Amino acid sequence: xxxxxxxxxxxxxxxxxxxxxxxxxxxxxxxxxxxxxxxxxxxxxxxxxxxxxxxxxxxxxxxxxxxxxxxxxxxxxxxxxxxxxxxxxxxxxxxxxxxxxxxxxxxxxxxxxxxxx
Amino acid sequence: xxxxxxxxxxxxxxxxxxxxxxxxxxxxxxxxxxxxxxxxxxxxxxxxxxxxxxxxxxxxxxxxxxxxxxxxxxxxxxxxxxxxxxxxxxxxxxxxxxxxxxxxxxxx
Numbered sequence: 535x536x537x538x539x540x541x542x543x544x545x546x547x548x549x550x551x552x553x554x555x556x557x558x559x560x561x562x563x564x565x566x567x568x569x570x571x572x573x574x575x576x577x578x579x580x581x582x583x584x585x586x587x588x589x590x591x592x593x594x595x596x597x598x599x600x601x602x603x604x605x606x607x608x609x610x611x612x613x614x615x616x617x618x619x620x621x622x623x624x625x626x627x628x629x630x631x632x633x634x635x636x637x638x639x640x641x642x643x644x645x646x647x648x649x650x651x
Numbered sequence: 652x653x654x655x656x657x658x659x660x661x662x663x664x665x666x667x668x669x670x671x672x673x674x675x676x677x678x679x680x681x682x683x684x685x686x687x688x689x690x691x692x693x694x695x696x697x698x699x700x701x702x703x704x705x706x707x708x709x710x711x712x713x714x715x716x717x718x719x720x721x722x723x724x725x726x727x728x729x730x731x732x733x734x735x736x737x738x739x740x741x742x743x744x745x746x747x748x749x750x751x752x753x754x755x756x757x758x759x
Contacts, residue, residue, distance in 0.1 A: 580750040593746040637686035641695035
């Protein structure tokens, strides 16, 4: 059973860059799955940010594409999210997840990132 | 971008009753790549249904999904106390893989 764990700063200053890493255990990041980021502002719904395949191929949400970079580190079996020029609107719980052939079937526990000075 | 609209926004029912949740897409969802998730407070979402009608591993058979094209339904027969939560649909056939806004299923 694959497990995912997010890590990174819980507080980011406005105009700064949000950086999170997702460690994958119990499975290989070089599998045939896609590795995703989803976020959820407090009290609101889910927003798909983007995903990456182990080859480096990516898909991004057009609403965030200009600010988002998702990368993969196969040697560490992990993938990462960078979101630049953050504002208070980027305050959310950020989840990393695995999208297999059967939709998003594994999720991290989520990590709250607050954008504030 | 495919917009998913869920209805109702809130559904108030009692344990033992049947729940019917709707998810309507702004355009046809490719190959019925439509999933349903359950989310409880403070928890990550949990996959219930994929491919519009296939139950994920370990999901009780009181949960069922149906539909195709632009109209999809999640049905929960005989509600259990642990079923009261927020439910989201997501299409994963066409990037960006959008979510519906959610339906809150609350105890009446």
